[in-house]
Amino acid sequence: MAGHSEGPRVLKHPLCSRLFHWSLILGFLPAAATGFIIHLKPGGADLVNLAMKIHIAGAAVLTAGCLLYAVFCLSRVVAFVRRSFSWDDRDIGWMLVGGGYPQKMFLGKKIPVPPMGKVNSGQKIFGICLFLSGPILILTGWLLYAFIPLAPKAYINIAWHIHLLLGLFMGLFLGAHIFLGVYNWGEFKAMFGDGTQPLAECEDHNPVWVAGDIRPVAQAGRDRHLSA
Numbered sequence: 001m002a003g004h005s006e007g008p009r010v011l012k013h014p015l016c017s018r019l020f021h022w023s024l025i026l027g028f029l030p031a032a033a034t035g036f037i038i039h040l041k042p043g044g045a046d047l048v049n050l051a052m053k054i055h056i057a058g059a060a061v062l063t064a065g066c067l068l069y070a071v072f073c074l075s076r077v078v079a080f081v082r083r084s085f086s087w088d089d090r091d092i093g094w095m096l097v098g099g100g101y102p103q104k105m106f107l108g109k110k111i112p113v114p115p116m117g118k119v120n121s122g123q124k125i126f127g128i129c130l131f132l133s134g135p136i137l138i139l140t141g142w143l144l145y146a147f148i149p150l151a152p153k154a155y156i157n158i159a160w161h162i163h164l165l166l167g168l169f170m171g172l173f174l175g176a177h178i179f180l181g182v183y184n185w186g187e188f189k190a191m192f193g194d195g196t197q198p199l200a201e202c203e204d205h206n207p208v209w210v211a212g213d214i215r216p217v218a219q220a221g222r223d224r225h226l227s228a
């Protein structure tokens with residue numbers, strides 16, 4: 001947004017969250033892409049074997065990222081879950097107008113939307129889906145990896161179906177997340193840069209968060225704000 005790059009900035013994504021996000025990108029994206037290859041078998045056995053190796057490497061990165069984040073940044077995980085599951089009337093209003101995105105994208109019109117906190121209702125739905133399906137996807141994946149020769153066939157079959165369905169579900173959801181993550185360029189620059197966003201931009205996107213949850217700090221001669 002013009003004029004928003006100047007002035008005080010807010011730390012929106014601390015280093016541990018940005019590193020965790022990188023582990024999701026480097027783990028989940030290769031695992032998802034190779035998951036499709038393993039399932040659809042578009043080439044020969046060599047391609048499927050290679051895809052399987054990449055799938056397991058991606059799963060290992062994803063699992064390690066999730067475990068490290070849960071152990072070393074538990075407060076961020078708690079904040080993420082609390083935010084995702086906090087709903088009120090404003091979320092209904094936000095959903096009814098699709099967050100104003102269709103009007104902005106297709107009609108070039110900015111309509112008023114209910115004020116949001118640190119995340120909007122769409123991001124909350126994404127968070128809930130990730131929180132509920134991610135651990136099951138990871139667990140069923142390692143179950144399939146370790147126990148195919150040992151466990152009863154019926155259990156393996158159930159785990160395989162759950163793994164496939166959740167993988168597809170998350171893969172599709174992620175398409176929308178990546179599109180909107182790039183579309184909201186200010187958010188993208190914060191997540192993939194130093195984690196900060198101009199205060200003016202946050203006042204526009206996250207007015208409830210700015211009003212109640214951030215505090216000013218003086219740091220290295222720059223005006224910065226931190227979330228409480």
Ligand code: HEM
Pocket residue numbers: 013017021024025028029080119123127130174177178181182187188189191
């Ligand atoms: C190139 C691919 C990706 C891009 C461009 C991208 C972009 C972004 C951006 C801009 C944000 C901050 C704004 C927001 O919350 O929407 C974000 C947050 C988030 N992304 Fe991604 N993302 C990518 C891949 C992924 C993957 C693969 C996952 C999970 C499997 C993921 C999960 C998340 C989560 C959980 C958050 C919220 C973090 C928080 O609340 O602190 N992202 N992403």
